[in-house]
Amino acid sequence: MSAGHTAITTPQAAVAAGEPVIQCETPQDECGVRDVLDRLGDKWSVYVVVELASGVLRFKELQRRIHGGISQRMLTLTVRRLERDGLVKRTVYPTIPPQVEYELTEMGHSLTHLVKSLADWSIAHRPAISAARETYDARTAEDVRP
Amino acid sequence: MSAGHTAITTPQAAVAAGEPVIQCETPQDECGVRDVLDRLGDKWSVYVVVELASGVLRFKELQRRIHGGISQRMLTLTVRRLERDGLVKRTVYPTIPPQVEYELTEMGHSLTHLVKSLADWSIAHRPAISAARETYDARTAEDVRP
DNA sequence: CAGCATCCCGCTGGATACTG
DNA sequence: CAGTATCCAGCGGGATGCTG
Numbered sequence: 001m002s003a004g005h006t007a008i009t010t011p012q013a014a015v016a017a018g019e020p021v022i023q024c025e026t027p028q029d030e031c032g033v034r035d036v037l038d039r040l041g042d043k044w045s046v047y048v049v050v051e052l053a054s055g056v057l058r059f060k061e062l063q064r065r066i067h068g069g070i071s072q073r074m075l076t077l078t079v080r081r082l083e084r085d086g087l088v089k090r091t092v093y094p095t096i097p098p099q100v101e102y103e104l105t106e107m108g109h110s111l112t113h114l115v116k117s118l119a120d121w122s123i124a125h126r127p128a129i130s131a132a133r134e135t136y137d138a139r140t141a142e143d144v145r146p
Numbered sequence: 147m148s149a150g151h152t153a154i155t156t157p158q159a160a161v162a163a164g165e166p167v168i169q170c171e172t173p174q175d176e177c178g179v180r181d182v183l184d185r186l187g188d189k190w191s192v193y194v195v196v197e198l199a200s201g202v203l204r205f206k207e208l209q210r211r212i213h214g215g216i217s218q219r220m221l222t223l224t225v226r227r228l229e230r231d232g233l234v235k236r237t238v239y240p241t242i243p244p245q246v247e248y249e250l251t252e253m254g255h256s257l258t259h260l261v262k263s264l265a266d267w268s269i270a271h272r273p274a275i276s277a278a279r280e281t282y283d284a285r286t287a288e289d290v291r292p
Numbered sequence: 293c294a295g296c297a298t299c300c301c302g303c304t305g306g307a308t309a310c311t312g
Numbered sequence: 313c314a315g316t317a318t319c320c321a322g323c324g325g326g327a328t329g330c331t332g
Contacts, residue, residue, distance in 0.1 A: 036268035041187045046179060059294055071326055076295060086278025097293040107274055114267055117260055122182035128253055132232025205314055217306055243313040
């Protein structure tokens with residue numbers, strides 16, 4: 001994510017200075033959020049987790065299941081990141097042709113609950129969001145008279 | 147759930163573990179997830195929501211509170227998007243100097259719970275994630291011996 | 293089948309300067 | 313103070329081709 005080439009205000013400085021944070025008292029909370037969002041933020045991680053929530057999958061099958069068609073490249077990258085973070089376990093069978101199975105770890109499964117909540121919230125509020133967008137667009141359209 | 151004709155999948159794991167199985171057979175479900183993740187995916191939305199969770203804030207104050215120093219541009223964009231989606235309410239007071247207040251809508255507040263959960267999960271699992279990364283890095287390092 | 297390497301485009305997002 | 317407008321670097325991510 002952040003390349004960190006700008007050093008106007010380092011997060012460390014803010015933390016060290018004991019800046020007022022959210023309703024949570026510890027400043028680490030935000031770092032934590034960022035950690036999760038960095039994982040969940042990228043386009044495909046959640047979908048992989050979602051698909052793996054139902055069971056073990058091989059690479060191709062995993063790719064096939066993800067609607068919208070994730071590219072091979074992105075699936076590899078995504079799955080590798082998740083593996084690195086200990087959310088996904090990757091098992092290689094040295095057969096011919098090669099077979100690689102992906103499954104969620106315990107930690108990965110625990111994330112499933114949150115993803116589910118996210119999905120539920122999203123589904124529940126989608127109509128409201130759509131409506132809000134239409135309202136907003138209509139209002140700004142009449143607002144900006146050319 | 148479908149499947150059952152291939153031996154690849156093993157949904158038993160999820161079932162046995164009592165995991166909430168997420169069904170993504172309908173494309174709408176995924177669109178829903180994508181909708182939320184598109185909002186949460188961008189770098190700053192969550193932080194804005196987090197900061198606004200504690201109360202009404204003006205532009206500058208909001209910018210000041212966000213760690214890492216969000217640029218005016220990004221704060222504007224982020225806050226506009228959130229407003230468009232009906233998560234944030236923007237109130238303009240035509241005074242001099244101008245004063246604009248931001249606050250979460252009801253829907254925005256409902257998202258706060260999820261963000262909170264995300265933060266909690268993140269904080270709880272950060273050590274595990276760090277450990278996993280170290281393990282992974284060490285393993286791959288010795289794996290790729292030149 | 294699984295996955296690495298390469299090219300390349302578009303969007304995100306930072307810095308800067310200018311208005312109301 | 314609260315933006316808008318512009319320029320530009322970086323990387324996310326698609327398409328393609330090559331290995332084991």
